Amino acid sequence: MSPRIATILLLTLVRCTAAVALTPYQVDPHTLHLWHLDEKSPPFIDSSPDGFPLRSLHNGAESGQLSNPGLGHAISFNHHTGGTPFWSNLKGAILTIAPELSGDKSDNAPDNFRFQGDDGAFTYEALIKFDLLPEQSQTIALAILTMDGENDDRIFSFRIEREGFLSFSPLPDSGAAGGALASIPTTGPHAINTRDWFHVAVSYNGLPGTPGALRLFWTRIGSGVEEANAIGSGMLTANLARTTGDFAIGNEARSSGDGNAEAEPFPGLIDEVRMSSVARHPTDFIFIPPEKRVSPELAAERANDESSSERFELQINRIDVDGETIHHIPQNGSPLQLKPGLHRLDFDIGAISGLRRAVQLRSQLEGFNEEWKESSLGMSLSFEFLDAQLKPLSQAQFNMNGHSPGWDTGFAFSRFIHRRAPLLAPPNSQFLRVTLSSGAPDTSGSLGIDNLHIVRPNRPELSLWENGDFEGGVNILSPMRAPSGWQRGGDEPAIALVSTGEGSTILCLIDGDQTKSGKWSAIQKIDFDPGHAEDRSLMVSWSEAYNIIPGNQQRATFLNVPAGTYHFRAIGVTDQGPPTSASVSLELEVKPYFWETTWFTPAITASIISLIAIAILRHRHRRHHRRMHELSLQTALERDRTRIARDMHDDLGTRVSVLNLTASLARRSIGCAPEKASAHLDKISTASRELVAAMDELVWAVDPSNDHLDSLALQLTRHAEEVFQDSEIRCRLDIPPSLPHHPINSDLRHHVSMAVREAFHNILKHAGPCEVFLKFTFEAGQLEIEIRDNGRGFDETAANHGNGLINIRNRIRELGGTAKIQSQGHKGTLLVLQCPVPKTPHLRTP
Template structure:
């Protein structure tokens, strides 16, 4: 039994590796190349050292043009033989259309015209229109560093009316399949190449890239894009995005090329070389399952035969349901449970609301119509479309939307070629309505619902009065940029980026000036450009103006339609949507989502009663405060009168007890001196001496009394000075030596007259006891202040006594009573022959509030 051709090819490759002396990699690292199966149309292993490169498919089309520096025989993955390098060129400027880059073409030479087209019977899709295009690639530099317009992978892109498709890597980091003008279809797919995770793009690594189309024309997401890193040992291809073809490809042929585009007319060369290696290129007539590729073990693949059984057109469902896919509030997803009767409740303020909705399952009939209304904002139902859009809104003085017009962009614009650089802009003119209250316009260029992908470019915006198109009311409509070297990250004056991914909005730098661009390859995000401009002059009567702009686009509409409302004020609304999915298709109930936006607190129902209740409460509080203040004032007056009465009573008591006694003694002594003046002059002299001492003590007592009632002395520092002076005077001519430990600087802490009077008398009585009873000795007087507590200690080294035998002697009871009267404590310690210590501790009185 002869060996199969594929087995012979593997044996020869293995033998070549051994003969070349290359080290053999472990078995797990070897890969088995693609085999021809029932779905294979063309298969190029690219193992030849030079042209032609054989086609292992059932209708072979060898590749005969290895041109412009393309180099064969480069090492591929172990087990896959060799690959072709496209890193060279034969002249021109990288990034310009005159670059003559490396290319592998079906024709031996490229010419301007259809002479280099692949033959007319070349098959590149299956019987039902389905196809899979796949390659193995190894990028040597990242897309943004390539320095070329784009990096071509597989294309059939001619020089005239033979432009069919282009499968390539965009400089912005997208993998894209584009249906070109003469293929009979519109749309395509655009997906962001991973930059993180196991399949992140990196230089020097091998990736499997593929695009599949299932043949279900017009159905959203009928096209899929895959990007898979090989060394991760994947179990299936890594899906990175979806797209839509409006129709099957029509079978026309153009210039078939690998690793570049094969366009060669005047002014355009092969300007899209792939900066790396390409191997194992296959075209299949089915949309292969994600497991049906060479890097998946054969036993784990879903073969094309099994797939063919389910590849027929899907059955028409009996009923389609119109569903609300998502709601965005201020560009963030609203938290909705989807339960019937649910109400979307939002806080007060102006809100932007985006509603994404569509049919489920996807209808087969292309004649799908959807209409929506935000009841309370829209006066009539609005018809919606898929795709990207330019929205014009009229704003009043309160910045609220009072009219809106939406202009969609879906499919491919007239003059679209392959990208912004080679496409022609077309002029679009639309009427817009401005109510009399309009004072400003807002323009938004949006990438639409998140599952919409594609490219849109806008420039030369103008708003004018009909018949006066030369004078535009919109400033900077041709989008000039301040500075000499604009970059894609710049923003024209007055414009800003917005959306869940503002990077989708970038500045397209063209030879004739910059333009607003949207490049959306992410089916989970959206971006937009927004600008607001005031209208010159005062508000006029309602009028119709002309909005015009240049545009170029290739937009793949997603499954969902989007309705956007900006600056929705507080109130109660209901979003409604209805749809028709074909003349004979039943559809379910309409969408109805109640929305409640809270009014400002001053407009709420409870605010009036709350204000009234608050006013009453404030009046009552003010009256209560007034009465309380009057009561407090009366209480203070009573306290003052009471304190005054207490001071008067204390002064009267002191004058009676002390001064009165001294005056009585003085009078009695004077009488005795007068009696004895003639009888006993010596005795009379003693009486006079006693009168002198009594008079002196009376003056001292008067000084103490005056000091106690003088408000100028109502401070702690004055008390310290008084005690110092008192001790100095008392022991001046005595055998007792007095030592003071009183701080030189005490705080000017206010003290009541009663407080310092009691303190002063208690100290004076204690010092007097020392003078009278201690004998010749030393006495120590110390004063300290800590945490609002005053501590005084009087200690002598005199005779001492036994307090138990004299419980009330030496005036000790009076001293203790005075200290306790002001809330303090009194402690005495004495013993015969060891002196006496007295400690007075008093809390300073509270300051008046």
């Protein structure tokens, strides 16, 4: 024999001897159903006295597969006969109690098929072995045991989620909410793999509304443990209804008109399926030797003893300050000391020693808020308004517990419910923080939101929140990617996921870890008008779907706790069994800033008095200086207007003299030279119009009421009308309909007006028939006037351009601005005038 073959045989022998041989279950008084699944073909016998055989294998399910040593054979469900992987139309392998599958109640389990005890308690268990790990399977989920149906008979689903969770879910017709969800181990002695057999179980003790009444177990066969490995717990709000549905192993047997088929086949082997009427003790399972098992009778006796002497105490399990966990909670009455500032405090309170009864809690922060308030359960969506330093000002929190209307077995099959609520932003609000939190660490379940919108009621079409559909981002459906603007947080950021539901991207929390929590959070700036209180009124809306299982821990939250000494108290009472109560307390101190200390006030008072005296003296000095400056400006303004009036008067006098001279020449020429008289009369007409225009310019220049931008813009409009009204040139104006009421001085008005008028005359003389465009803009204290025509243009390199352009540049240069001219032959001319507009006081002459 070759060494290689010998090595292979040796390894095979070692592996076979390492496998632990098990003994099949025997029926006891609490066994409702027991299927060994050893038959080569259906029916598969139910060993319980009033049992029901499983009559049919469908869609390629294969019996007769080798099971764990000592257990004979198993059934393989890693098959399908049609449909699309990952979709609800997949026809996967399945084992049913009915001979045929149908879309009505004809394939339901018989009415007398029992799946719980008289008190509602049960245990469902099986042995499983994977061909593919959950994330490698091509199915929506990996069903183990289900009672599902098409109409009003959907009761429960015990399955593995592709994301790596073991779950038990009451379905819509079960009459119960809640369930259990727990992460499957990926490390340690019970880590999931495709080599070993695993025992999986869910048990319920028949106490509805009690945290921890529902328990999940995951145990590797051969791990050497002496009791089942508990991986999570949950609760049911009520016992399951006794209605029967489509009972199946290895898949769901539900089919419906929307194309849903057998879409959850288990990718591997299932064997030794047992259903019991009690919550089995963790040692009462197949991998524990029979002599070491705790029977249901002995377990009930122990439970009664524990209940009669059950110690009920409360403890503070966790404190978060501004979202950061305090890792060392003081003991023995020592106060918790916090740094200065306003703080958000979250206290997680729970019962000690695994109390299995529901607790009602109230809490108080003495010294801050004397009111006792209910602590919150479940997950939450909160909206916090923050100031400019990101300190919280107020919070609106919306808690989710149980399951939402329309919840099914996951987001892909659930109906999202629209929800909205009003928000009021406090004064000084600058930012809004939105947080989706899984709550206390022992809370588990699933929560998803979509279509987050924040609007003002008077403008509902404008959403103030960006990326509320969570579509923005790169490859956001990858495991640890996040939509734009959102960040993961908490003890276990992997709880925060992005998924799909109703055809869109959803932000979700899937929490199967009852020792950690996770959250999503995002901060965005919201612009508020401080002068309008109605601007701070907002409306928030979103769509939600959830199935949340609360634990024993509850959370108390206090916002904006300032400097001071406080006493936190929590009291609790059980709402089942003998009435018992307990309390817990903690001293804490928020240190003050130095200006909040006792010595600060006297010292600052003396400083303030001194500063007031200095301020009064400086105020008088500034007032005197300001008055002198105003008088100086007023004198300069009057002197400037006198100069303008004088210049205009000289120009007016010249024009009158020319008018008189021309009139004399016309009289002389009437008799002897009529054609010259006509020319003189035309000149008189032209001079008269220019005289009127000059008088208007004079009145406008000296009128102080025109010292603003609107008046300047109107004057430029008049210039355009006067210059181009009888020409072939068309002028188009681009002047803002509403200019800021910004004062300007007379120098700026005069020079800008003259420069624009000079430019218009140049166009009239030299551009020929064309279009002229005037654009007037004012922004950030800068005035810009753009004059553009599409006329003949001129050569900028030519030496002789006359004095017009020089005058324009000189006028704008006196104002501290620039005049830019661009022109090309036959391509028009562009003139851009830019000058600063100082905000000078608007002074009227007395």
